[in-house]
Amino acid sequence: MNLSIITENFGIYAEGLQNTLMLVSISLAIGLILAIPLAVLRCYGSQRVQLPIRAFVYFFRGTPLLVQMFLVYYGFGQFEVLKTSIFWPFFREAYLCALFTFSLNTCAYTVEIIRGAMVATPHGEIEAARAAGMSTPLMLRRIVLPSAFRRALPAYSNEMIFMLHGTALASVITIVDITGAARIVNSRFYSPYEAFLTAAVLYMAITFTIVFFVKRLENRWHRHLQPQQQTAEDN
């Protein structure tokens, strides 16, 4: 172990950490914002609306993230039509290609997570909402979505962690994320152990941060599911 390699190259890791955090937070945000309306349409839309959403989810869940990224990064670059179009400045950038792929990928998984949680809404709650004369949008807003988010949280925290680890693939298309930084350091000093161990520690730190905040959110949202706390008045 030669830790001086890591301390001397901390700048590279700092750049990598910043890129990883940006990639994962932006793609999760875009993915989630797109996924909520898509999940609602997937549950309540007509067949014509559901079909493209099903196809989208099917494609992104049915193929590896690496293959999707290669399709976007190397694949799109092959078409002259695209290269002369207004979209090219976007797809020219490796960073934006990665962001594009990651966002759609996490969106597809999140649609399924939220849809599953919505379908699991107890039937009685829906009947009660209907009986109280709520319209579908109102029922969604007041009854279905809030309880669906509660049920979706554990599964969604998994998705966040998977996405974080998925961003390691960005290093394959020249982006200097945490893994990319480790590769540069490894290739310069030929010390894979130190280089990748540092990357592992950084990923673990981010994962535990995510877990910590999800746990707090769970405590808040799932208070009704926890065993009742004994209070002084009860005795």
Add this chain to the structure above:
Amino acid sequence: MRRILGVAILLCLLGTTVQANDWKKVRIGVEGAYPPFSYVQPDGQLAGFDIDIAKALCEAMGSECVLVAQDWDGIIPALLAKKYDAIIASMSITEERKQKVDFTHKYYQTPAKFIQEKGMMNAFSTEAMKGKKVGVQRATIHDRYLTDNYGQSVEIVRYASQDEAYLDLTAGRVDMLLADSVALSDGFLKKPEGKNYEFIGPDLSDPKWFGEGAGIAIRKGETDLAEKFNKAIDTIRANGVYKQIQDKYFDFNVYGE
């Protein structure tokens, strides 16, 4: 009787240890993504100058060789981890690498050069290169040279293999590439996808960055294998096999001075 048996067993044991150091079988790490020196043919077979040289050297050493394809990034760590015994992968002999591995004598030496899209710059100048994206293979002498000399003025994009750098140059994601001139000319410029690109700037061969040519890397201390390779390089240089292989790929002298 017992003594004879004991001696016989001892001899057998000695015999095997001697054989193990005999280098009857040598495993060689190659890259496979660096045309025309090393590439994978459509049928999946490895081919190229490095590959042919490796085979010729093995024949000259009288050893049986196994070629192991390995990504460039991990090519030295895998040698140190004994996944193979030697690297024949156009690896330049540099001071930095010598701290980790031993090298044989060089087996070829060619200068490095920039390429650009035809007419992007009329004349090579550091001033005109400011802010341009320059692609380079990660952890090569070219990466080192670019980082040390142009690190502040250009944006360096690092690739795992030369093939990926060519893809991004044609896709317009980088403006220039720096690499070995022969690899660039035969691996890219002479191919249909390279027709819009050209060399720019001087031949670069400063020994401070570009070393003493490409050699064969061996684990430190295994001087017997290094010596065998050195002798084999001399043999194929002398008996014309080297020239035959050279003429198969190039129309000039790649060995250098």
